[in-house]
Amino acid sequence: MKDRTMGRIVLALLLLMGLSACGPIEPWVKPYERDKLADPIMAMDSDAVSTAYIQHVYEAREGARGGEGGGGGGCGCN
Amino acid sequence: MLRRIISTIFLLSFGSVAVATVLPDDRTDVMYHLYDGGGVQIDGPSVLVRKKVGKSVSLIGNYYVDMISSASIDVVTTASPYTEERKQWSLGADYLRGNTTMRVNYTSSVESDYDAETFAFSVSQDMFGALTTLTLGYALGDDVVGRSDDPDFMRHLDKQMFSVGVSQILTKNLITQLNFETMTEEGFLNNPYRSVRYADPGSALGYSFEPELYPNTRTSNAVGLRARYFLPYRAAIEGEYRYFVDTWDIEGHTGSLTYIHPMGDFTFTGKFRYHNQTGASFYRDLFSRSQATNFRGRDKEISPLTSYTVKLKAAYEFLNDDGNKWGFFKRASVTASIHLLHIDYDEFSDLTALAPIGSEPLYQLDADIFQVFVSFWY
Numbered sequence: 001m002k003d004r005t006m007g008r009i010v011l012a013l014l015l016l017m018g019l020s021a022c023g024p025i026e027p028w029v030k031p032y033e034r035d036k037l038a039d040p041i042m043a044m045d046s047d048a049v050s051t052a053y054i055q056h057v058y059e060a061r062e063g064a065r066g067g068e069g070g071g072g073g074g075c076g077c078n
Numbered sequence: 079m080l081r082r083i084i085s086t087i088f089l090l091s092f093g094s095v096a097v098a099t100v101l102p103d104d105r106t107d108v109m110y111h112l113y114d115g116g117g118v119q120i121d122g123p124s125v126l127v128r129k130k131v132g133k134s135v136s137l138i139g140n141y142y143v144d145m146i147s148s149a150s151i152d153v154v155t156t157a158s159p160y161t162e163e164r165k166q167w168s169l170g171a172d173y174l175r176g177n178t179t180m181r182v183n184y185t186s187s188v189e190s191d192y193d194a195e196t197f198a199f200s201v202s203q204d205m206f207g208a209l210t211t212l213t214l215g216y217a218l219g220d221d222v223v224g225r226s227d228d229p230d231f232m233r234h235l236d237k238q239m240f241s242v243g244v245s246q247i248l249t250k251n252l253i254t255q256l257n258f259e260t261m262t263e264e265g266f267l268n269n270p271y272r273s274v275r276y277a278d279p280g281s282a283l284g285y286s287f288e289p290e291l292y293p294n295t296r297t298s299n300a301v302g303l304r305a306r307y308f309l310p311y312r313a314a315i316e317g318e319y320r321y322f323v324d325t326w327d328i329e330g331h332t333g334s335l336t337y338i339h340p341m342g343d344f345t346f347t348g349k350f351r352y353h354n355q356t357g358a359s360f361y362r363d364l365f366s367r368s369q370a371t372n373f374r375g376r377d378k379e380i381s382p383l384t385s386y387t388v389k390l391k392a393a394y395e396f397l398n399d400d401g402n403k404w405g406f407f408k409r410a411s412v413t414a415s416i417h418l419l420h421i422d423y424d425e426f427s428d429l430t431a432l433a434p435i436g437s438e439p440l441y442q443l444d445a446d447i448f449q450v451f452v453s454f455w456y
Contacts, residue, residue, distance in 0.1 A: 027207030033250045036308040041338045041345065044255060044306060044316075047413065049107040049126040049140070050449050054417060057113060057447055061421060063355050063380045064322035064330035066239075066259035067300030 099177045099204040101136040104129050106454045115419065115445020117149040117159075124451075136172040138183075141165075151441055152378070155429045156273045156287050164189040170198075177204040191224040191270075200241075208247075215241040225270045233266030251308040260299045268292035274376040276365035277435070284435035288368055290375045292360070298324035314338040322355070328380060330355035336389075343396070347415075349389035357382040363425045364435070378441065382424040391415035409455040417447040 029037075036042065045051045059065050105128050112121040122143035130136045142165070149159035170183030179202040187194040200215035219237035241259040248254055273287035302320040309315060315337050322330035334351035358380040360373035397410035404410065420443070427438035 027209050029209060029247050029250055031207070034247070036251055037247060037253055039308065039312070039314075041312070041314045041340055042253065042306055042308055044253070044304065047107070047451070047453070049109050049124055049451060050413070050415065053109070053111050053124065053449060054447065057417075057419070057445075058353070061379060061419070061443070061445075062330070062353055062383070062385060063324075063326075063328045063358070064320070064332065064353070065298065065300065066241075066261060067257050067302030067320040067322060068304075068318070 099174065099179065099208060101130055101134075101172055101174050101179075102128055102138075104136075104456050106456075107451050109449060109451035112448040113445060114448075116151060116443045117154065118445075119147045120144050134174045136174075138168075138170045138172070140168045142167070151428065151430065151443075152272060157271060162189060164192075177208075178202065191226045192221065193224075194219065194221045196220075196237075210247075211243075211245040213241070213243040213245075215239070215243070221265070223266045223270060231270065233270075235263060235265035235267065237261065237263045253306050255302075255304040257302045257304075258300070260297065263296045264294060267294065267296055268375065269377065272377060274362065274365055274374045275429075276368050276370060278368070285364060286368070288374075290377070291373055292375055293326070293373050296324060296326055298322065298328075312340055326380065327359040328355055328357065334387075343394055343398070345393045345395075347389070347391040347393075349387070349391075351385075351387040351389070353383075353385045355383060357425060361425070363427050376426075378423055378426040378443075381426045383421055383426075384424070385419065385421040387420075388418045389415060407454050407456050409453075411453050413449075413451050413453065415449045417445075419443070419445040419447060 107126045109124040124142040126140045128138045144164040146162045166187040168185035173180045181200045183198045185196040196219045198217035202213040217239040221235040223233040225231040239261045243257040245255045278286040300322045304318045306316040318334045320332040332353040336349040393413040395411040426441045428441040
């Protein structure tokens with residue numbers, strides 16, 4: 001059941017990517033309209049050294065991993 | 079001992095999604111980190127340096143140290159407190175060609191009883207006027223597990239990770255990321271020091287311990303979705319969700335909400351994170367007898383649990399782009415953050431309470447995580 005759910009997610013992702021290849025797509029957000037997206041507060045991982053560390057802590061304390069992007073750091077597991 | 083998690087992180091790090099076809103800024107970060115909770119203290123430095131070479135190559139290097147002092151619940155119930163040090167370094171390069179960025183990275187982690195090496199490669203492609211970035215990643219890990227009390231003990235663990243990520247600009251104010259990662263591990267997956275507990279009527283406590291025994295393989299899948307939105311005033315909000323499932327029957331849901339608010343030269347960030355997971359199929363807090371099942375584990379990390387984190391962060395930019403250059407530095411900032419982590423374990427008993435078997439209280443973990451770092455852009 002869990003595998004089926006994951007399979008559907010992957011299928012949806014592939015369909016999305018496939019649809020996007022069906023024809024030329026005009027950028028609907030023009031380069032000159034991206035000033036807010038370029039603001040440093042919109043950077044997803046603005047401090048790699050910090051993000052890597054805290055993800056490492058979670059990896060050490062929880063059973064799940066991945067899917068978040070970024071990575072690296074330290075832990076104490078025993 | 080620090081376990082395979084260290085190298086696992088580096089496998090996963092190549093699932094991250096680039097946002098545009100430019101090389102990362104030249105930058106150096108010098109960080110001090112401290113983890114304090116559950117009888118464990120870990121602190122040390124981390125230095126990360128990134129520098130362009132020419133117009134199409136960016137090099138990155140990281141040196142990281144963990145100094146560990148542990149008297150955790152696992153250690154005090156079955157072993158002795160210990161201190162240890164782990165050193166890690168990594169080198170990588172980004173190569174930009176047109177709308178494509180290729181990344182390679184090598185990481186080495188060394189401690190007295192665990193060595194890990196990771197090789198990683200990824201390719202990012204910008205499409206549709208840089209509205210979309212597709213990233214494909216692959217990583218290979220080779221770990222060697224030892225025991226501090228047995229120099230002849232040596233086991234191997236091999237890992238592979240595949241990832242697909244899409245970063246998508248949806249509106250002038252909204253950017254999203256979708257990451258999918260699958261990882262396979264084969265080899266020695268359990269912790270050579272940890273034990274499981276089983277009912278033993280002949281024991282004074284009513285239970286005894288024996289070494290844990292994990293399966294030799296594990297495959298996991300994770301899909302994560304993030305969205306960051308620029309608010310009508312200059313501030314941002316981010317939502318994130320991750321679904322995780324693996325062949326050990328651990329299923330996890332993780333969600334978080336972040337708010338970022340700049341104020342003059344300061345930027346303040348607040349975040350709440352929630353994580354809930356089921357336990358591994360072979361996890362038991364108390365086994366009915368010795369060797370009761372083929373595989374046995376009592377690591378609290380693979381038990382059913384719920385964790386909550388509150389993060390507060392403040393950054394102060396003391397040098398910026400307005401012309402006040404300081405030597406060859408363009409910008410500089412100092413950042414401090416604290417994470418308050420609380421974990422409720424649903425099936426992991428606190429044996430230090432010395433309560434009668436079956437009536438021990440459930441364990442709870444509280445940890446404070448501090449980070450202070452200085453960043454320079456040049």
